[in-house]
Amino acid sequence: MTSDALLFGLSGVLSSSAPILFGVLGETISERAGVSNLAMNGMILLSAMGGFAASLATGSLALGFLAGAAIGATVALVVAIASISFKQSQVAVGYVLAMLCRDLAYFLGNPIMGMPGPRLNLSPIPVLSSIPVIGTLLFRHDIITYSSFLLIFLSWFYMERTKPGIMLKGLGENPRAAYVRGANVNRLRYLYTVAGGAIAGLAGPIYSLSVKAGWKGTISGLDGIGWIVLSITIFGGWRPFRAAIGAYFFSLLQWMGLVLQPLMPNVPSQVLQVAPFPLMILTLLLVNIGNAEWVERSLSHLPESVRRDIAKVLTALNATPPAALGMPFDKDE
Amino acid sequence: MTIELRNISKHFGALKANDSISLAIPPGCIQGILGENGAGKSTLMKIFSGFLRPDSGEIVFDGKPLTIHSPDDAIRLGIGMLHQDPLDFPPFRVIDDFILGSPGGLVPDRRKALADFNSLSARFGFSLSPEARVASLTVGERQQLEILRLLWLGAKVLILDEPTTGISQTQKEKLFATLKALADQGMTVFFVSHKLEDVEALCSRAAVLRQGVLVGSMEKPFDMAALVRMMFGKEVELAAKSSMAPGKKVLTVKTGSVGSIRLRIKDVNLQVRAGEVIGIAGMEGSGQDLFLRACGGLVEPAGGQFCLDESETPMNGKTYHEYMRQGVAYLPAARLEKGLVPGLSLAEHFTLSVKPKGVFIDKKAAAALSEERIAAFNIKGWPDSPVESLSGGNQQRALLSLLPEKAALILVEHPTRGLDIESTIYIWGKLKERCAAGTAILFMSSDLDEILRYSDKVLVFFAGRVTPLIASESLNVQKLGELIGGVGWDAFQGNSNA
Numbered sequence: 001m002t003s004d005a006l007l008f009g010l011s012g013v014l015s016s017s018a019p020i021l022f023g024v025l026g027e028t029i030s031e032r033a034g035v036s037n038l039a040m041n042g043m044i045l046l047s048a049m050g051g052f053a054a055s056l057a058t059g060s061l062a063l064g065f066l067a068g069a070a071i072g073a074t075v076a077l078v079v080a081i082a083s084i085s086f087k088q089s090q091v092a093v094g095y096v097l098a099m100l101c102r103d104l105a106y107f108l109g110n111p112i113m114g115m116p117g118p119r120l121n122l123s124p125i126p127v128l129s130s131i132p133v134i135g136t137l138l139f140r141h142d143i144i145t146y147s148s149f150l151l152i153f154l155s156w157f158y159m160e161r162t163k164p165g166i167m168l169k170g171l172g173e174n175p176r177a178a179y180v181r182g183a184n185v186n187r188l189r190y191l192y193t194v195a196g197g198a199i200a201g202l203a204g205p206i207y208s209l210s211v212k213a214g215w216k217g218t219i220s221g222l223d224g225i226g227w228i229v230l231s232i233t234i235f236g237g238w239r240p241f242r243a244a245i246g247a248y249f250f251s252l253l254q255w256m257g258l259v260l261q262p263l264m265p266n267v268p269s270q271v272l273q274v275a276p277f278p279l280m281i282l283t284l285l286l287v288n289i290g291n292a293e294w295v296e297r298s299l300s301h302l303p304e305s306v307r308r309d310i311a312k313v314l315t316a317l318n319a320t321p322p323a324a325l326g327m328p329f330d331k332d333e
Numbered sequence: 334m335t336i337e338l339r340n341i342s343k344h345f346g347a348l349k350a351n352d353s354i355s356l357a358i359p360p361g362c363i364q365g366i367l368g369e370n371g372a373g374k375s376t377l378m379k380i381f382s383g384f385l386r387p388d389s390g391e392i393v394f395d396g397k398p399l400t401i402h403s404p405d406d407a408i409r410l411g412i413g414m415l416h417q418d419p420l421d422f423p424p425f426r427v428i429d430d431f432i433l434g435s436p437g438g439l440v441p442d443r444r445k446a447l448a449d450f451n452s453l454s455a456r457f458g459f460s461l462s463p464e465a466r467v468a469s470l471t472v473g474e475r476q477q478l479e480i481l482r483l484l485w486l487g488a489k490v491l492i493l494d495e496p497t498t499g500i501s502q503t504q505k506e507k508l509f510a511t512l513k514a515l516a517d518q519g520m521t522v523f524f525v526s527h528k529l530e531d532v533e534a535l536c537s538r539a540a541v542l543r544q545g546v547l548v549g550s551m552e553k554p555f556d557m558a559a560l561v562r563m564m565f566g567k568e569v570e571l572a573a574k575s576s577m578a579p580g581k582k583v584l585t586v587k588t589g590s591v592g593s594i595r596l597r598i599k600d601v602n603l604q605v606r607a608g609e610v611i612g613i614a615g616m617e618g619s620g621q622d623l624f625l626r627a628c629g630g631l632v633e634p635a636g637g638q639f640c641l642d643e644s645e646t647p648m649n650g651k652t653y654h655e656y657m658r659q660g661v662a663y664l665p666a667a668r669l670e671k672g673l674v675p676g677l678s679l680a681e682h683f684t685l686s687v688k689p690k691g692v693f694i695d696k697k698a699a700a701a702l703s704e705e706r707i708a709a710f711n712i713k714g715w716p717d718s719p720v721e722s723l724s725g726g727n728q729q730r731a732l733l734s735l736l737p738e739k740a741a742l743i744l745v746e747h748p749t750r751g752l753d754i755e756s757t758i759y760i761w762g763k764l765k766e767r768c769a770a771g772t773a774i775l776f777m778s779s780d781l782d783e784i785l786r787y788s789d790k791v792l793v794f795f796a797g798r799v800t801p802l803i804a805s806e807s808l809n810v811q812k813l814g815e816l817i818g819g820v821g822w823d824a825f826q827g828n829s830n831a
Contacts, residue, residue, distance in 0.1 A: 181404075
């Protein structure tokens with residue numbers, strides 16, 4: 001493989017990660033507030049179809065993205081109403097919505113299946129894009145990929161450096177303590193669930209208007225992405241930068257599957273296509289290995305100084321979910 | 334500031350949690366609020382701190398009636414509450430926890446917050462690192478953080494709900510010194526507790542609640558016997574220590590070691606004989622919990638030999654079920670989370686605790702069994718009460734009643750944490766009954782009085798080291814407190830009693 005091809009490939013990995021990033025960061029925001037939105041898979045399919053349809057009808061890409069965000073927000077609102085106001089299981093509501101939205105996307109998308117439609121153009125950044133290597137890698141993308149870079153930074157800044165952001169983490173960690181410190185817990189949970197849904201909802205049109213432009217029904221190849229998004233949210237430890245690493249890692253694995261195929265003719269292509277999934281699980285296991293009791297016990301034999309360093313690394317790698325994730329809040333209890 | 338509570342009443346359904354309570358407190362006073370579990374102390378303080386609205390009555394500051402809508406409102410009026418389980422955010426950095434909830438704009442002024450934090454912290458002699466994670470702090474340090482935060486927000490009245498549960502003796506002394514200093518500066522402190530000795534050591538006045546009614550109040554010096562009578566409406570006697578000749582070996586640990594990433598404890602030698610009570614003391618996180626669990630097969634030891642009975646074959650690597658078959662029982666501190674099954678009723682617990690005959694439940698036998706156990710253990714509840722609806726004391730009684738009749742060794746984490754005197758005495762009465770029948774008890778506790786009062790021998794953990802067994806007669810609170818803090822260890826050349 002030439003170095004140019006490698007560069008373009010990696011650049012492609014960055015842009016094909018954009019929808020996953022939007023999904024993961026949206027879900028991260030929602031789960032940090034204490035609400036897990038498991039409807040993700042159906043939501044992305046529905047917003048991909050809806051965004052494409054809206055854009056096709058109006059000829060406007062912006063309206064397509066807006067429609068995707070609106071669909072995401074609406075699905076998230078249903079999750080929020082059921083789980084916050086009616087205190088129902090987020091898992092049950094999420095699963096049912098995931099299936100409903102998927103079937104709805106296929107059914108409603110039938111008339112526009114396979115139609116040619118608008119597509120987002122690349123907007124290389126002047127000057128910067130002509131820098132060797134980095135220019136190709138980072139500055140020859142469409143606007144949505146640039147936004148995905150920005151979103152990582154913004155969500156990190158919001159959660160780590162601003163007061164409402166710290167409160168957001170407090171909502172999912174200990175809503176009672178958040179309440180004592182002046183937060184209207186349930187109202188804020190509504191806000192963040194819907195906002196997270198809107199951000200994740202953008203993942204759909206990013207596929208149908210850019211990464212995998214068009215709507216091809218069941219062969220769009222989007223079914224399953226939502227589940228990957230949910231697992232990368234966990235891999236990311238509910239932290240934006242780590243989540244981003246997870247998203248890029250997964251896209252990289254997928255790309256390598258494609259690249260390796262011609263080089264390894266003896267391996268059935270299905271193996272390489274499926275490989276990213278078990279590899280993702282394996283990584284998740286390795287990252288969280290410090291949780292296991294036998295690891296702790298075996299490490300305790302090491303001398304004090306080494307042990308302390310390893311403990312630091314394992315603690316840093318270890319991802320604990322927000323303590324009150326999935327639990328309804330009622331101040332009078 | 335003079336604070337008055339006037340005719341505060343609060344009902345929950347038919348239950349009168351607070352019945353027309355009136356109390357006036359002058360500034361600079363540490364007011365003790367005493368009462369057994371369920372006496373209405375928490376309800377009163379929740380009303381005071383904005384968690385609950387009273388059905389009737391009012392709170393008056395310097396002659397001005399106040400309406401408090403929320404805890405947020407309360408702190409703006411200068412009322413800060415320190416909850417029994419610290420209401421903080423374990424994964425956060427200390428400084429983030431400190432900042433959260435303070436007024437101000439979008440991006441907090443970290444530099445100012447940090448400076449304020451450090452100066453407040455220095456004023457009270459606390460050594461909290463602002464960059465540490467809250468989860469790495471002890472309960473005592475988390476309280477210190479919460480006190481600093483409330484003071485920073487301008488609290489003039491501080492309410493502490495059972496603050497001495499789960500903190501060490503040294504931390505307790507530091508907490509009391511802090512509270513006294515605050516009171517000297519004119520702050521009003523409410524100290525809610527069921528521990529008489531704490532109220533005696535700290536408070537200048539005490540009010541006693543019983544079944545939602547204010548039954549009396551007293552100024553310093555306190556007549557302890559009278560306070561006990563007020564709390565319970567009757568005399569309560571502490572059981573005398575009964576010692577019996579120790580019987581055969583129940584548990585032998587030879588050069589035992591346990592470890593986690595953070596901690597390693599080596600060369601613990603221990604022999605427990607039938608009928609003995611052995612108390613394990615140490616600061617939270619010194620590894621005593623790990624060791625206790627290793628004795629019951631709940632974590633695998635990292636080395637050494639853990640043998641049961643007179644047997645010489647180590648049980649290392651065997652499961653808890655294996656230990657259980659040999660007569661070991663374990664009572665965890667987290668009663669509801671680890672000991673009982675929330676959602677199941679008392680009757681269902683009893684049914685599960687006996688060996689089943691077939692698959693189906695014999696309803697009649699189950700009902701009879703529950704009636705009998707509930708009566709025998711004096712549990713305030715019905716067979717169909719879900720366990721989570723019981724009070725802490727009754728949950729602990731239920732746990733005790735679930736133990737197999739013929740236990741050789743009972744391992745207990747914090748047997749009476751959070752329980753009132755009456756329940757404490759009852760629980761220990763039951764445990765002692767077991768001892769008289771030849772059961773050995775190995776328990777850990779952060780309450781030094783409890784350790785000294787009930788155990789025959791004591792084992793102290795400090796920074797990865799363990800003392801040999803010390804006869805409890807040779808110890809007092811001060812000496813034990815020092816050992817826990819790492820003072821006076823020169824006397825022991827390692828743990829070497831075999």
